[in-house]
Amino acid sequence: MSDELLRVGKLGKRFGGFVALDNVSLTVRAGERLGLIGPNGSGKTTLINCITGALFNDQGTIHFDGRDVTLLPPFQRARAGMARTFQIPRPFRSMTVLENLQVPLEYAARGPSGRRAVDEALEVLEVIGLRERAQEDSARLTQIDMRKLELARAMAAKPRLLISDEAMAGLSSNEVDDVLGILRRLNDTGITIIMIEHIMHAVMRFSERVICLDAGQIICEGTPQSIVQDAGVQRAYLGA
Amino acid sequence: MKPVAFWGALAAVLAAGLALTSVVANEYYYNALYVILQATMMAVAWNILGGFTGYVNFGSAGFFAIGAYTTVALNKALGLPLPLLILAGGAVGGLVGLGLGYLTLRLKGVYFAIATLAMAIVVETLVNNWSYVGGAKGSYMLTPEKHLWFDSYIQMLFVVMLLLTLSAVAVSRALSSSRLGRGLAAIRDDEVAAECAGVPTLRLKLVSTTVMGAMMGIAGAPFPYFVTYVEPGSAFSLFIAVNAIAMPMIGGTAHWLGPVIGALLVGTTQEIVKVTVSSEMNVLIVGVMLVVFITLAPQGIVGVARKYLRRRAA
């Protein structure tokens, strides 16, 4: 029990009459690498939105680190140690790349302000490969650099759980390897990672366990090997 | 701007203002400068919520009038001296700002803007029916006999307004480069992303409406002494509300310097036209300038300057 970091219980979310999530339950161990897959529109992003509080769920509960966070606003969940990337990048457009990282450093991580925050932000940018872009307007980045910025901003929050929502889409295979390496190293330092990804070989290589979502329901859960062979998963993907 | 340059510039402006009072006696200049300074302070205050935080406020005249009428009421009830009246105007303005923020926490965009307008209308209606402060008829303020070492009361009032405006500019600048300022900018850019980065958006919005309200209340507090006869029509005037929005937009809302530049430019133009043509033109002038800037330079003067500097650097 003590090493359980996230517990989602019977989560339900509707948009009008449309059921986006239906009775979704899952747990994530501290330090785990979990892959979340599913066809387009299966509810992956919606699940992340509910976990991080960007959307409120209609049914069910969310526990983080033993604490019920179901009704907490997103900023408190962020401060408790949840960080995420946005599938469609949402940089703070009026800020430089560097300032984008100062926000989570100062607020989510409640780290130092001023010079030390700048130094820490630069370190994160170095790791992610955006060091030279630090002073650029974030709105002027390419889509790919914006994806990297998403990941950098999540890292700057110094989370215990980092959720990456298709952070690698559009990246070259070398860059995918780079990002996988970065996430792997974060995981080595004890950070729990949930990775949503359509790049199948990346999820399969990275994850210790994979959950497959289809039409708002968990249809399969297991090791990467068992997932690939699962008939339901194959049907969901071929049918999609 | 480097801190040394900034504080040096503030000190220089203050010194110039003080020097002026020992050189120029003509009251017209102090009247004109007071109006420009008052507009600058209102623009700086508007920009904290409207520019830094991204919440457009149409009710500036309401906050300004709250400061003015706090002065009228407390002067009549207790005969407080000007410094205390200014503090009181700031306190009441700040409280109303906090209240407005609280009532509109979940409102965004145009709904928030309309709520601020409604607030100003409610306050104006209350003042119109509050006979203690003169109601719709208005009330006279006696100009105090004493005016420190200055030659006239208006000279002193000008220096007071200069001090207040410079303080507001200093607060605005400090805010814009602080942790709090980055939090406000994050709200303006993307509220969901801000929350997910740990920014307590609702709380910071309250801070922003409170600071804005307090600053506008302070800007309005000396107004009754300036006009000597206050009535709702002048305290809640459209002119004040329009200027408070237009000046930051023209100067540029993203930077603390924007509202200052916009206010100096528009304010000076208005004062010049007032003597050379007529004061009827004032709202027209700001309206035309606003349309020109919104179509040609939506980022305002500061935005244009930045783009130019960046191009030169590249």
Ligand SMILES: Nc1ncnc2c1ncn2[C@@H]1O[C@H](COP(=O)(O)OP(=O)(O)OP(=O)(O)O)[C@@H](O)[C@H]1O
């Ligand atoms: N805010 C919303 N309002 C209405 N419907 C929504 C909203 N957000 C998502 N949906 C719908 O919910 C379903 C699940 O969407 P979601 O974004 O969670 O899918 P996903 O698994 O992340 O898909 P993808 O792989 O394309 O990112 C989709 O049918 C989508 O149209």
Ligand SMILES: [Mg+2]
């Ligand atoms: Mg998605």
